[in-house]
Amino acid sequence: MWMAGIGLAMAYTGERYNLPMGVTEISREVHGLHMLIFWVCVAIAVVVFGAMFYSVFAHRRSVHPKPADFHESTTVEIVWTTIPFIILIAMAIPAAGTLIKMEDTRNSDMTIKVTGYQWKWHYDYIGQDVAFFSTLSAESNRARQLGSGIDVNTVPNYLVDVDKPLVLPVGQKIRFLVTANDVIHAWWVPALAVKKDAIPGYINEVWARIDEPGTYRGVCAELCGRDHGFMPIVVQALPEDEYNAWLAEQKGSEVAAAAPAATTASDAGVDAPAEAVAEPAPAAGETTELAAAAAEEAPAADAAAAPSKDEQMAAGEKVYNGQCAACHQAGGTGIPPNFPSLVGGAVSTGPAAEMLNQIVKGKNLMPPFGHLSDDEIAAVATFVRNSWGNSASAVAPAEVAAQR
Incomplete structure (x- = not known):
């Protein structure tokens, strides 16, 4: 299931056999380094195996029945030590530069705290009073159950879709604080070139600046228990104006949820129309009848307002x-x-x-x-x-x- 989850995450990047190009500066540098080192390895393999096959063919017994009798060559040993050293240095310099850049979370525009749970993610927008859990979508969750009878090929984004994606703005440097609440997880989004272990009691840092709007998917990349394969990651990158509208909507919905379901009598009095305020008070004889009627109507009104x-x-x-x-x-x-x-x-x-x-x-x-x-x-x-x-x-x- 662990490998299946990684395969699904890579499939949704558009790549099946290679690293994705990605949508961040770091992801493109990582892809460039990957391809550089890949071709260096290809060249080394061609040279080494070419020399081996040539030696086997050109110095076979039927051609050279008497083998050479030399034993050592200082020159050859210096050459085959120096060349790999130069190759390693040539690869290490750009790789070190990219690694240093990946760890530089300074001057970030916003911070997201990512917490791993068995088996879901919690996102906290630091300083914005917005936080929520992100879990496997209900449709995928139903389909994955034994005996569900659902053809998983008919489920959109099967096992890599969530109920609430992490929404981020395009063009801003976003700092991620990655931790966990129970066991070790790993937050991995291939298109962002972000992969950090989430360790209980410890905070790892990483950052990304997304260049293109879109939806980018990932998975937990650390075996964390039975449902490890069912805690996907979905990042939705929006243009800044759309992100600001989404953020305002989230804050508004939280305020609405925290507000009381009904206004108090004093609130109603403040907003009452002038005609209601000017209405004469009931006569002394009517007061008792009105109070009794209100007492009878109040439970009925509460029952109507409360959901069944x-x-x-x-x-x-x-x-x-x-x-x-x-x-x-x-x-x-x-x-x-x-x-x-x-x-x-x-x-x-x-x-x-x-x-x-x-x-x-x-x-x-x-x-x-x-x-x-x-x-x-x-x-x-x-x-x-x-x-x-x-x-x-x-x-x-x-x-x-x-x-x-």
Whole structure:
């Protein structure tokens, strides 16, 4: 599966038997060095094997029945030591220059923190208050399951597509801080010539400046466990104006998710029209009747505003497939012992508060999912607690808020 993932990543660069040219300055230098050294090796092979075949043919026994009797030649030894030395120096000088440039992350325009998890990636736009997980797309995840009955050849970008790609601007120097939360991973995007180990407790640095808009795919290149082959990388490079619009949209959606679902009475009073403000107050005898009517209507209004259990189940299934299925599997069976089964499990059928606390704050190998909105967490908790034979009441967003 490790080799299959690398093969898929290379296939999506347009190259099958060679390094891709890439879309960054470093990737082009790496490709140039690769081709230079390749042709040097070809020339050495031609010379060495040519000399061997010539010697075998020209000095065979039928032609020279008496072999030469010389033993050593200082001149020959100096020559065959000096020539490889010169070749190595000639290759090392440009290679060293490129290696130094690859490590120079100074004067970057933006920084992205990349964290590897079993088995997904987390991207944090430093200083921008934007962060999200990127996991295998739901379509690929369904197709890869045993007995799915899905022809994988019909799935677009099978195993190299994600639910949320890493979106980057074209023309900016981007510094990547690469680390991991559990085991060693490796963040590799061939078209960017970026490949860095993600090591728990350690931060590696690398950078890229993408020259051309497009979608560039990669994979984890370090064997990291059972689902190593199912944590692809997708980088979407956009022109700067489109990237700025995307970034504003992400910030706007986070603000909207954090805002309360309904305005308070004081907010409503501020925006109330002048006619409503000028409306006369009810008479003293009417006050009790109006209060009683409001008390009766309030529960009905809250029930109308809150989503039904069926709506939560539908929304929760989408969140589960995008965020949870990679580890807990589409059928909730999990990957014991690291990721326990949710079918009749102690957490999934126990107190809702305990389950919500684990979703929000994480536990053991499970990362925190506090970046999801209260509505999303309530929906996925409702889905898990009422699927695969589990049965429980719906979870309200207010219960999630209490665990934050």
